Amino acid sequence: MTSIRFDFRSDTVTRPTAEMREAMNAAEVGDDVFGDDPTVNRLEGRAAEMLGKEAALFVPSGTQSNLAALMSHCERGDEYIAGQEAHCYSHEAGGAAVLGSIQPQPIAHQPDGTLALADIEAAIKPDDMHYARTRLLALENTLGGRVIPLDYVRAATDLARRHKLSTHLDGARVFNAKVALGVSVSEIAAPFDTISVCLSKGLGAPVGSVLVGNAELIAKARRLRKMLGGGMRQVGILAAAGLYALENNVARLADDHAHAKVLGQGLSRFQALHVAPVETNMVWVDVDPEIASELNAYLAANGVGLTHGYAGRRQRWVTHLDLGPEAIDGALAVVAKFFD
Numbered sequence: 107m108t109s110i111r112f113d114f115r116s117d118t119v120t121r122p123t124a125e126m127r128e129a130m131n132a133a134e135v136g137d138d139v140f141g142d143d144p145t146v147n148r149l150e151g152r153a154a155e156m157l158g159k160e161a162a163l164f165v166p167s168g169t170q171s172n173l174a175a176l177m178s179h180c181e182r183g184d185e186y187i188a189g190q191e192a193h194c195y196s197h198e199a200g201g202a203a204v205l206g207s208i209q210p211q212p213i214a215h216q217p218d219g220t221l222a223l224a225d226i227e228a229a230i231k232p233d234d235m236h237y238a239r240t241r242l243l244a245l246e247n248t249l250g251g252r253v254i255p256l257d258y259v260r261a262a263t264d265l266a267r268r269h270k271l272s273t274h275l276d277g278a279r280v281f282n283a284k285v286a287l288g289v290s291v292s293e294i295a296a297p298f299d300t301i302s303v304c305l306s307k308g309l310g311a312p313v314g315s316v317l318v319g320n321a322e323l324i325a326k327a328r329r330l331r332k333m334l335g336g337g338m339r340q341v342g343i344l345a346a347a348g349l350y351a352l353e354n355n356v357a358r359l360a361d362d363h364a365h366a367k368v369l370g371q372g373l374s375r376f377q378a379l380h381v382a383p384v385e386t387n388m389v390w391v392d393v394d395p396e397i398a399s400e401l402n403a404y405l406a407a408n409g410v411g412l413t414h415g416y417a418g419r420r421q422r423w424v425t426h427l428d429l430g431p432e433a434i435d436g437a438l439a440v441v442a443k444f445f446d
């Protein structure tokens with residue numbers, strides 16, 4: 107197997123830097139299940155403060171964070187509304203249904219990634235014994251690298267509240283949205299009851315997510331985290347990496363976005379490649395079907411790592427902090443050779 111020289115598969119492939127490892131090495135620790143880990147407590151305090159909420163919970167993964175959130179909002183037999191492409195519906199192994207007995211109500215996305223307000227409203231069930239109880243609207247920002255506009259988010263969450271639904275934001279990449287929009291992350295978080303944020307993607311930490319919300323919901327989520335097997339002990343070692351990421355790796359996401367733009371422009375020079383507008387750190391490319399499998403095999407054989415779907419016809423390239431300008435140029439040079 108050829109090794110990957112330029113790894114665009116995901117922003118999860120980053121490795122902790124020497125400075126981050128130093129912060130991990132120096133972390134003060136304690137048993138976090140007893141609430142005794144000072145570094146975890148600092149991370150939770152800092153995350154809550156940045157996102158403008160009362161409380162936060164450090165969890166091992168974004169999947170567990172979303173699940174603990176959904177289970178905090180919904181009881182057995184309740185239902186949540188989410189987009190067909192929403193990670194918490196489509197990419198978490200059905201956990202809300204399997205482990206939470208929560209029924210998903212998926213809705214098709216509009217071309218811009220939003221869910222039409224009329225579709226949301228139509229999916230909210232009346233109080234009738236035939237129906238599950240609709241309890242929650244879950245949105246995602248960024249969604250597949252697209253920024254969901256804040257005026258839409260306000261309208262959708264207002265609609266949810268009028269119908270007495272809670273609101274959750276899967277903000278795995280909310281800091282990418284923050285940097286792209288040039289607003290504070292608390293402004294993006296404001297309309298939601300809970301927000302989940304991945305520290306292990308573009309922010310560069312090796313492990314972990316934080317869930318933020320009001321004290322009552324986070325206390326509930328803390329119990330659920332224990333139930334789900336996410337109570338960790340001297341985990342300040344990992345929280346230190348998360349704190350380092352929040353303090354040092356947010357503003358630099360702009361570099362990833364700039365790299366993605368350059369990559370998208372470079373790829374769009376080839377007629378067989380159709381590049382979607384680049385908003386953050388993801389580049390989506392529709393490849394002419396005649397060459398798709400040949401191109402993908404060539405890229406893999408030449409050390410360019412990326413993911414694809416739709417029988418290889420849609421490529422996803424993700425930029426991140428372990429890919430500098432030379433990686434962008436290098437990958438584009440490999441692509442150019444294919445078309446020579």
Ligand SMILES: *Cc1c(COP(=O)(O)O)cnc(C)c1O
Pocket residue numbers: 166167168169170172193194246276278279304306315
């Ligand atoms: C990656 C991701 C998650 C889940 O995070 P894991 O840490 O991989 O479990 C949730 N939501 C979105 C939008 C993601 O991209």
